[in-house]
Amino acid sequence: MDTVRDIAALRQMLAGLEAARLPGMADGFSLGAGGPERAGVTLARGALHEVQAARGADLPAAAGFTLALALRASFAGTDMGTRPLLWIRQDAAEAEFGRPEARGLQALGLDPARLVLVRAPDATEVLRAAGDSVRCAGLGALIIEPFGEPRALDLTATRRLSLRAAASGVTSFLLRMSARALPTAVATRWQVAPAASTPGEANAPGAPAFTATLLRHRGGEGARPVEGGTWNLEWDHETCSFRDLAALSRAVVPVPAGRPAGAGAADAERGTRRGVGDGLIAAFRRTG
Amino acid sequence: MALSPRSAAPAEGARAPDPLAPPPRVFVEKAKNALRLAAVDRAAARRGLAPGLTLADARARLPDLAVVDHDPVADAAFLETVADDCDRWTPLVALDAPDGLVLDITGCAHLFGGEAAMRVRLLAHLHRHGLGAGAVVAGTPDAARALVRAGRGGIVAPGGEARAVAPLPVLRLGVDEAVVTGLSRAGLKTIGDLAERPATPLAARFGAELLTRLNRTLGHEDIRIVPRRPLPAAIAERRFAEPIARAEDIEATLALLVDDLALMLEARGEGGRAFEAAFFRADGAVRRLTIETARPSRDGAALARLWHEKIEALADPIDPGFGFDLVRLAVLRAEPLTPAQVSLDGRAVEEEEVAALIDRLAVRLGRERVLRVLMRDTHDPGRASALIPAAQASATSPTLSLALPADLPPRPLSLFDPPQPIEALAEVPDGPPLRFRWRRVVHEVARAEGPERIAPEWWRLPEGTALPATRDYYRVENREGRRFWLFRAGLYGRESGEPRWFLHGLFP
Numbered sequence: 001m002d003t004v005r006d007i008a009a010l011r012q013m014l015a016g017l018e019a020a021r022l023p024g025m026a027d028g029f030s031l032g033a034g035g036p037e038r039a040g041v042t043l044a045r046g047a048l049h050e051v052q053a054a055r056g057a058d059l060p061a062a063a064g065f066t067l068a069l070a071l072r073a074s075f076a077g078t079d080m081g082t083r084p085l086l087w088i089r090q091d092a093a094e095a096e097f098g099r100p101e102a103r104g105l106q107a108l109g110l111d112p113a114r115l116v117l118v119r120a121p122d123a124t125e126v127l128r129a130a131g132d133s134v135r136c137a138g139l140g141a142l143i144i145e146p147f148g149e150p151r152a153l154d155l156t157a158t159r160r161l162s163l164r165a166a167a168s169g170v171t172s173f174l175l176r177m178s179a180r181a182l183p184t185a186v187a188t189r190w191q192v193a194p195a196a197s198t199p200g201e202a203n204a205p206g207a208p209a210f211t212a213t214l215l216r217h218r219g220g221e222g223a224r225p226v227e228g229g230t231w232n233l234e235w236d237h238e239t240c241s242f243r244d245l246a247a248l249s250r251a252v253v254p255v256p257a258g259r260p261a262g263a264g265a266a267d268a269e270r271g272t273r274r275g276v277g278d279g280l281i282a283a284f285r286r287t288g
Numbered sequence: 289m290a291l292s293p294r295s296a297a298p299a300e301g302a303r304a305p306d307p308l309a310p311p312p313r314v315f316v317e318k319a320k321n322a323l324r325l326a327a328v329d330r331a332a333a334r335r336g337l338a339p340g341l342t343l344a345d346a347r348a349r350l351p352d353l354a355v356v357d358h359d360p361v362a363d364a365a366f367l368e369t370v371a372d373d374c375d376r377w378t379p380l381v382a383l384d385a386p387d388g389l390v391l392d393i394t395g396c397a398h399l400f401g402g403e404a405a406m407r408v409r410l411l412a413h414l415h416r417h418g419l420g421a422g423a424v425v426a427g428t429p430d431a432a433r434a435l436v437r438a439g440r441g442g443i444v445a446p447g448g449e450a451r452a453v454a455p456l457p458v459l460r461l462g463v464d465e466a467v468v469t470g471l472s473r474a475g476l477k478t479i480g481d482l483a484e485r486p487a488t489p490l491a492a493r494f495g496a497e498l499l500t501r502l503n504r505t506l507g508h509e510d511i512r513i514v515p516r517r518p519l520p521a522a523i524a525e526r527r528f529a530e531p532i533a534r535a536e537d538i539e540a541t542l543a544l545l546v547d548d549l550a551l552m553l554e555a556r557g558e559g560g561r562a563f564e565a566a567f568f569r570a571d572g573a574v575r576r577l578t579i580e581t582a583r584p585s586r587d588g589a590a591l592a593r594l595w596h597e598k599i600e601a602l603a604d605p606i607d608p609g610f611g612f613d614l615v616r617l618a619v620l621r622a623e624p625l626t627p628a629q630v631s632l633d634g635r636a637v638e639e640e641e642v643a644a645l646i647d648r649l650a651v652r653l654g655r656e657r658v659l660r661v662l663m664r665d666t667h668d669p670g671r672a673s674a675l676i677p678a679a680q681a682s683a684t685s686p687t688l689s690l691a692l693p694a695d696l697p698p699r700p701l702s703l704f705d706p707p708q709p710i711e712a713l714a715e716v717p718d719g720p721p722l723r724f725r726w727r728r729v730v731h732e733v734a735r736a737e738g739p740e741r742i743a744p745e746w747w748r749l750p751e752g753t754a755l756p757a758t759r760d761y762y763r764v765e766n767r768e769g770r771r772f773w774l775f776r777a778g779l780y781g782r783e784s785g786e787p788r789w790f791l792h793g794l795f796p
Binding site: 200 | 642649736
């Protein structure tokens, strides 16, 4: 009888393992935590996703959001993010918003050595390079960034990219600086604007924070369609996941000196440093 | 083998001048306060003009002279094109300014039917392009150069250099004018005279340079030439009796050559990182194209595809003219390449795929458009990271990824190079700004952190340069949640009275 019970236990274990491979679990990726996670938003791997900046000047935020998504997309199975990320940019975008900075990439949690940046002179070349790159299964993720509203970027072009992405399994992101809706064939469409961050010590700007609106979610393989929504999220580079942005936007009151050290745990979370020696807590202003 | 220009054969000079022929042409330059002839054409030389004559004297002899300004730059450029064309004989070609070439034909002569046949073919080839030249084949470059400059021709038998150069004047050693004058005062007129003398007194009187030159010219000491182009690691070429011109033929030829090279590289256990294709046109013009790969490669199909991309992407297409009679493919840089073991999860294949993609994009868009991020260990934000061509970087290079110092304040995702000037208003002189204006938009600062004071790297500055201002960096967030990296150049009171503000980067 023991054997039977063992086999039953094994079956149960196997079922548990299988579940991890069900569509919607293994073939998609989520935003980690927070509102979208609770709403069941899953992004399909091997599909084309669109991230548009709410306004032209919000492109840095949209780029940060896209890089964060690309980073999450590149964690697949046993591969804990070693494959290269290819970022195809049009020259005009770089002239407008500057070049990527290695330590800034690190601050997002992305190893700069993984990034390959391609500069293309115009939108046609961007799409041409994207068409080639999306077929390369060795890429962790692909970011396509044309500038403005190029005529070449239409339903046909995006449909072609989607199909190729599905064939190769390369998760691709179309990063657009204009919020005007273009007829694009994408699995999800996000609109991103920066949000006020959770203030750190002495009212310092905190982690990257976004207001992300899910405009469209088509579902498909590995992802069930969900209703759109708007969430305030912040990016945690250590766990490489999004989380809810705390509702408060007022400054955190500095901890008064002289409080007992026992309250340290909560304070440490808020970013204050523990004073050494006499068991007091002091809030320091970071000066560089 | 040394080449130098020759004027027409002497037999021609005996003929009566043709009344319809264009007037003799001379090239003049200003030397010693007079216009003097720098060069003369064949017709002028036949009628007794020689370089060095003043223009006034020449006009007195031949009133119908055509006078042209001497242009040494154009001459040098032309010599380069001739040298390019001479690459078809041997890859080792050196310039012998102002008008000669030295070719190292060691190991090449048998390809053209021996030294004598090669010399005749080379001279005939130059003659077809309207170049009169003399050529001497000798054991050392110096001996060949001295002989051809003295107007000799032919081939010096191995070991016969000393005898061949003995009657030449000492001027042909190529030493300083002062030394030549000194030697002739001492009664030493020919190279043979010098060769008979004991070496030590000569060196004591005229310097070691003379002895070195003498030994090289006599063939006692052999030194190789320094070729104009670096010697390739491997070469494959195809010669055509009938020049080819069609684009398909050119690409098919390249595909064949790539396969030849792949075999050579495989035998050596190497892969090429940089390749150069040279197309030699029948009329002497040479077009060169280069491609680079991100990692050593000897994959024939992939390389042929790269060449196809390269030729497609050319802004000015290859002009075949009357066709190419020689196409050469060379590996400029080779690196060891061991066949990668195919791992079970196919990672090696994927890496290959990515490398091939990078190569293809680099060839189509240009190598400076496919980039990797390089990190430098410095505090200077402008230098801390740079974008370098992916073909130049290797993924294993440690400089690509440095650990972030734990206490380093966050850096922006994108950086402006150079920083953009802004107008900022601060509450206190050395505090963070309250509001600032960038690109005609006013931003109200809601949160700020700083300053992070970054001093310029004075040890990198060239001596005598004024020290740039110290920068106080602030991380600020405006009311809409946009985050910026600003700095104030200069410290109040100490470095500047009215410091200027700049925006250096943007945070996500």
